[in-house]
Amino acid sequence: MSPDAEAVLRERWSRSQRYITAFSVLLPALQFLLCTAIVMLTGDGLFSVAAVPLVPVAVAAPALRHWLRRQTPLDPSSWPPAAFLAVAVQQLSIAIPAYGIATGRTPDALTGPAVLFFGSWAVAVATCPSAHRASRALLTPLAAELGSADLRLTLEVRTAVSGPELVSARIVLDRDRVEWTVCLHAGRGRGARLERSVPFRDLIRVMPVTLPVVPESRPWTVLPGGITLYAGAGPGVVLTTIEDEWLLPVHDAALVTELLNRRRDLWALGTG
Structure with missing residues (x-):
């Protein structure tokens, strides 16, 4: 990371690290203790059959x-799903079944197992928001200096579709390339999907542009199946490569251009 970027991002890293410690160390450790206590209250102690699932619970946090x-590069967008997966392993492998065993023997709703079980759910509920806050503390508000850090950045795209289809699009700045993905969401799954990738070695120029009001919108890309996405009036970024030129409608063209240029400079330093 460049010195100027380090100076700007130091406080962000510090705040993010506190939340990372919370969702990856403190809360999973507390969850393990609660699960262990629930197993103890089943009546057979730590060497009961119910204690066997404590192994994945103990392994989940480390x-x-x-x-x-x-993680190289760091991908803050993946932290909440990872935290959710760790919580799911802990809850499903021991907290829920052990609670069922314990309350089957002591059915009083005010007994220790019930209190511990609801405590485990409170810890589980707190874990995922902590991961989300870790990501937000580092990335929000988006700053140009993030382009000089070893991060996988996900940016929003301005898109519109003329029909009732639900479409999502995103731009990803990776270590050595810029990618954009467009997905059509159909039913419970994903329908058509379009992916483009431009390696930095092929990128000649990044230029911010402003799309005019007239025409109000213009075709941006076409998904497999013929669904057209439109870019309305507003900021955009033009990527010029050796063989082609790409338009990406974004919310802040100047910021995205700076992020891309910084990331390309970081890549050049690593290959030089």
Whole structure:
């Protein structure tokens, strides 16, 4: 990371790290203690059959922490799903079944197992928002200096579709390329999907533009199946490559241009 970017992002890193510690260390450890206590209250102690699932519960937190340390580049958008997965493993493998065993033997709703079980759910509910806050503390508001950090950045795209279809689009700045993905959501799954990728070695120029009001919108890309996405009036970025030129409608053309240029400079330093 460049010195100027480090100076700007230092406070963000610090705040984000506190939330990372919370969702990857403190809350999973507390969850493990609660699950262990529930198993103890089943009546057979730690060596009961109900204690066997404590192994994945104990492994979930170190595995999540190890995965975070090994992320290269860091991908803050993946932290909430990873936290949710760790919580799901802990709840489904031991908290729910052990609570069922414990309350089957002591059915009084005010007994210890019930209190511990609801405590485990409180910890589970707190874990995912902590991961989300870790991501937001680092990325919000979006700053140009983030382009100089070893992060996988996800940016929004301005898109419109003329029909009732539900479409999502995003731009991703990776270590050595810029990618954009457009997905058509059909029913419970995904329908047509369009992916484009431009390696930095092929990128000649990044230029901010302003799309005029007239025409009000223009075709931006066409999904497989013939669905056309439109870019309305407003900011955009033009990527010029060796063989082609691409328009990306964005919310802040100047900021996205700076992010792209910084990321390309970071890539050039790594290959130089």
